[in-house]
Amino acid sequence: MKRPHSLATRLFVTATAWVVVILLITGIILSSVYRGATERAFDRRLNLYLRTLVAEVASPPDPAEQQQTPSLGEPLFELPLSGWYWEIAPTDGDKTEIRASRSLWDKKLPKLEDQGAELTASGVRLGYVDGPEGQHLRLVERPVDLGADGKFRISVAGDATEITEETRAFDYYLGGTFAALSIVLVLTTLFQVRFGLVPLKRLSEAISDIRSGRTERLEGNYPAELAPLAREMNALLDANRAIVERARTHVGNLAHAIKTPLSVIVNEANTTRQNGSATDPLASKVLEQADVMRDQLTHHLERARIAARVTIIGTVTDVTPALEALCRTMEKIHRGCDIELKADGDAKFRGEKQDLEEMVGNLVDNACKWAEHHVTIVVEIERMGAHDPSPKLRIVVDDDGKGLSDAERAQVARRGQRLDETKPGSGLGLSIVVDLAALYGGGLTLGQAPIGGLRAELVLPAV
Known part of the structure; x- marks a missing residue:
């Protein structure tokens, strides 16, 4: 049977799970927001270059300078296959000459229009494309109509690795920060759960003390909730x-x-x-x-x-002193019968002393009546497993008499049944023991004693 988890464990696991989930969701949102901000900053940079090119195309100073390569003030546009490119391509049928940055070398930029990208409110197209040498590019594209001077498609592309690396670096820092924050929050939760449930543990221990007889009431100050x-x-x-x-x-x-x-x-x-x-x-x-x-x-x-x-909570009896006095009394009543007591000095019965004396007294009196010379009483405490943590008091009474058969043992446990009318008694002794043991949640079993006679084994609640 699986042992149920404690309340503290369940609270700690639940709180930790919520902390991890919340931080994970927050991290994903922040990473997405930061990537969007990085892309917008990158796009503003591309749009700046794009507007410069549009201005160069829309207002050439004279026909001789129109064929010059526009200067954007960015050295990467001069470095071959650097990942930063611009391109001015005519889109009417009369002109086929394409001007491009030196970095583009003899390559061409893909068309976002061919990939289905729509124009934004500012009249441009934005998107990611694969550029020369398999580079991952962020491209901005704008169609320009200059009337008699023709129609053009002006494109500016930048290496999108900057966006990826910037976002990855942010994710690393964010992950490290959130990992440290998770550890702090988990330790804080553990501290709160551990010390926040101390009053409940104290209340549980106080109730256990009442049940075991150490106290009679719940004492001390408790939080307002308890x-x-x-x-x-x-x-x-x-x-x-x-x-x-x-x-x-x-x-x-x-x-x-x-x-x-x-x-x-x-x-x-x-x-x-x-x-x-x-x-x-x-x-x-x-x-x-x-x-x-x-x-x-x-x-x-x-x-x-x-x-x-029995319904009174908290009564506890020391077993050894009670049984020692009982043995002395029985030896005086049954002269010639030697009673040997082997008892655990720490054994305690969860019940009243006179009930213990009555149950054990009936068993010992019966054993002395039928014993030849010797009666043995063994008292021990049994600690049960995790499924039943309550300890049990086991009292075994053996005699060296002739013993009983299985049928006879079943008969004598019934009220008023006697096997030998020559012995004094009403036949109620063992039945009283059975009834009292049952009221305390225990029981009585009869068997064969190792020394030859009857064994009576009494099980009762212990402390």
């Missing part, structure tokens, strides 16, 4: 205690209300039998059923009392 929760939790604990106290009172009242009439019935039956025949069948039957009723009443009232007490 203070109402702490108050409601304390109010719930107070209401739980009040309900338990009322339940105990009702159980005690019920016990007195039923036991008094039952005692009257028993006394009347005894009086009738004493005044009449000692074998009066009616008096004997009344006394017999009264004993059964008293046993059942004691059993169910005890169960109700334990059920009310």
Whole structure:
């Protein structure tokens, strides 16, 4: 079973993911905006050269100078195949002479018109083309109609590598800056999540202390967001205690209300039998059923009392001192029976001491009745895996008696069932242990002891 992630982990992962996504989107937008700005600056440069050429073509000083090559003041236009070119090409059928920059050498510039580029509002065409030697060029093209002097297509192209390199350099700086910013934001988020959830962790530990019996209420100051929760939790604990106290009172009242009439019935039956025949069948039957009723009443009232007490949160019992006292008492009752206790000194039972004594006392008393000479009690704490982090208290009682078969073990666990009527008891001992263990969320299993007799294994909640 996959272990669920903690709230802090989920918050950190979610916040980090959002930081990365936001920075990535922001980086893409900024890179696109910067590339657009670089292209516009590059286009302004090309348009400046274009306007100079248009002016040269539109107003030649005299027919002799018209054939001179226009000067744009840019040395790259003089360097062959430099990536910077201009071209003036007539577009009417009467003229075929093309003037171009020296850098173009004997090549020609592509026509944006042939590539489907549309004229902009300023009357030019803009776009990327492949120039001489496979160069990637940014080209601006403008048609000019000089009337009688003819029609021309004036083109200026620049090496688009400048745009690409400028944008790439910006992307590198932007990526480095955003990477550093991401690290700072992630560390800040980690700090906020780690220390922002400290009050929740403190609240969880306080509730754990209440459940384990170390404290009775949520104490301390909590943030404004958690203070109402702490108050409601304390109010719930107070209401739980009040309900338990009322339940105990009702159980005690019920016990007195039923036991008094039952005692009257028993006394009347005894009086009738004493005044009449000692074998009066009616008096004997009344006394017999009264004993059964008293046993059942004691059993169910005890169960109700334990059920009310189990609902109290935070009761913890040290196991070793309680069992040591129990062993001394049992050795006095069952003389000749040696009881050996092997207990973990740190073992603690999450429940009340008298309930632990009643459960273990029934098991040890039963073991001493059937043992030849020796009874062993082993107490240990079991730490469960990640799927069940609550520790368990395991108490194993072995005797060296004759033991029981599988069928007999199933029978004795039922209420009122006795295998040997020669031994004293009502047959309610093991059933009481089963019921009390179940109320605490534990259980009782019977098996074969390594020393030959019966093994009773009691599992209860621990701390």
